[in-house]
Amino acid sequence: MMKEAYHLRPRIRVLGWLSDMGADISEDVRDRLAETLAASTFPAILGAVNSACIAVIGYLRLANEWLLWLALLDVCILGLRLTSCRIGFLRPWGADILVLSGLLWAVCLSAATAIIVSGSDLPMSILAVATALGSCAGIMARNYAAIRMALTQIIMIDLSFKLPFMVNYPEFVPLLIIQGVAFPYVTAWMMRQQRNTTVLAISGELESRRQSLTDPLTGLLNxxxxxxxxxxxxxxxxxxxxxxxxxxxxxxxxxxxxxxxxxxxxxxxxxxxxxxxxxxxxxxxxxxxxxxxxxxxxxxxxxxxxxxxxxxxxxxxxxxxxxxxxxxxxxxxxxxxxxxxxxxxxxxxxxxxxxxxxxxxxxxxxxxxxxxxxxxxxxxxxxxxxxx
Incomplete structure (x- = not known):
């Protein structure tokens, strides 16, 4: 996403709450953390292309038209994300579109995964689950600064293959429920550790730069x-x-x-x-x-x-x-x-x-x-x- 979105706060309250990075950091650190959410268009393009391809392949093997519509929606969401900061009337909503597009991408991937896993094509199901797990790993590595948003995406994707599996194999329901409860806590803890480590590194870098540019006695610029x-x-x-x-x-x-x-x-x-x-x-x-x-x-x-x-x-x-x-x-x-x-x-x-x-x-x-x-x-x- 373009840098205009980094320094804005989403106008929609619920999106602002989901993307909030905490009140324990300075504005400079907040801006640097925001860059980890969308510093490049490449991860967004890669994720959308990957999920769209899975949906298209699933459509070709299962003949389920919903998968084709999900692939098309995925491409449209990506197009909106990439062009929002270039279109004048959408520019003030850049931060909202950034957050919303990430959530909608997770919805598309989750829906496609659920449809595929609910079918009888075992190789396709394995491919869809592997893609979903890889996407969860990417979210943890990239969206850890906004833990609420990352958790929302990960939980949707996680449930997309666990729920159909529980329906088809009810004997595994107790185990999957325990995993389903523990997984968000463990994931949140891991992302929080990563966030804290990153905050310390960024704070140290900014402080080092500040010291290199200021007079230690008066606090003025050197x-x-x-x-x-x-x-x-x-x-x-x-x-x-x-x-x-x-x-x-x-x-x-x-x-x-x-x-x-x-x-x-x-x-x-x-x-x-x-x-x-x-x-x-x-x-x-x-x-x-x-x-x-x-x-x-x-x-x-x-x-x-x-x-x-x-x-x-x-x-x-x-x-x-x-x-x-x-x-x-x-x-x-x-x-x-x-x-x-x-x-x-x-x-x-x-x-x-x-x-x-x-x-x-x-x-x-x-x-x-x-x-x-x-x-x-x-x-x-x-x-x-x-x-x-």
Whole structure:
């Protein structure tokens, strides 16, 4: 199934309940688990072709027209599944069709198996049961993330050959009842174990990636994570503003109050920067340097944003049991999504930063005009645009 269905929830409540993957996982893990349900069209095609072929062969040997209709229905279900995300009015129902098509496929296979096993053709019955058991194994291997849906499919298929067998051989009814009760519990346990193992593996992979992209002290992006995120932001071709910050007086805070106080101060600086640019990207490349990238409607807005950031950073800090403060030097540059533009923007912002230091720690930007509105009013306008 197409990826549009992965991130949607079925609109029909019962289908949502059947495909629910549990409340004990994050959205990132949920998305990765969803890919195991329908990451490729090949298993769906293989399953539908296999069950349709069994139904057609059964029709040729038993002359039961229901088998031919089941084969045709199987092909139609597969066609709907493959085309639903390509048809505009069906696209919002992609998740529902994904789940429903899986259930209907199991119904078709179960009905065909029951008809064949109820007949007198022993070789055909063995072939149908073998196909059904193989399908159950495939469901366990692929649909374990949605245990309720997988169990529903497996129980239908399991009963499709056990019920006719009980009718033809009643002496085996007690044994088959015991198996029928125990089988779902054992199957659910096996799928739950597989799900938990997969969740742990995915969580570890995501955490490892998160750590490789973030600064462990502040939780901000590191240089690698910053580059990836800004690349995504610049894909739209819009002009972005890059703010390069360096704290003034941070070494003195470390020397006077200790590294623990310095770490607390850096974490608070990170929090304030994220508050200043809620829709921007904030990075700590190292030491007491920070980067902020954000979209602005006008280059003139950058001058006011430098003032807002500077005033926020220069407010006093409560670190441990003491109050202290630092200054900030800030440089600004602008860039788009063109190749190499980020590297050029970093160089320009770095040069502007050191010009600001030389000029007495006043922010240096590429714009020369003053903001067109009073500061408070203009700041509110910028924040409203960011929220949108």
């Amino acid at each position: 240089r690698r994570g910053f580059t990836e995120q800004v690349t995504l932001m610049s894909d739209k071709g819009e002009e972005l503003a890059l703010f390069y910050l360096d704290l003034d007086g941070f070494k003195q805070v470390n020397d006077q109050f200790g590294h623990a106080a310095g770490d607390d101060l850096l974490r608070e600086v990170a929090r304030r920067l994220k508050a200043c640019a809620p829709n921007g990207t904030v990075c700590r490349p190292g030491g007491d340097e920070f980067l902020v990238v954000m979209r602005l409607d006008h280059r003139l807005d950058a001058k006011l944003m430098t003032t807002i950031i500077t005033q926020s950073i220069c407010l006093p800090y409560e670190v441990g049991s003491v109050t202290t403060s630092v200054g900030v030097s800030l440089g600004v540059s602008f860039f788009t999504g063109e190749e190499g533009s980020l590297e050029n923007a970093l160089t320009e912002a770095d040069e502007a930063l050191y010009r600001a230091k030389a000029e007495g720690r006043q922010p240096s930007t590429g714009g020369d005009a003053e903001p067109r509105q009073p500061a408070a009013e203009h700041y509110q306008a910028i924040r409203q645009r960011q929220k949108r």
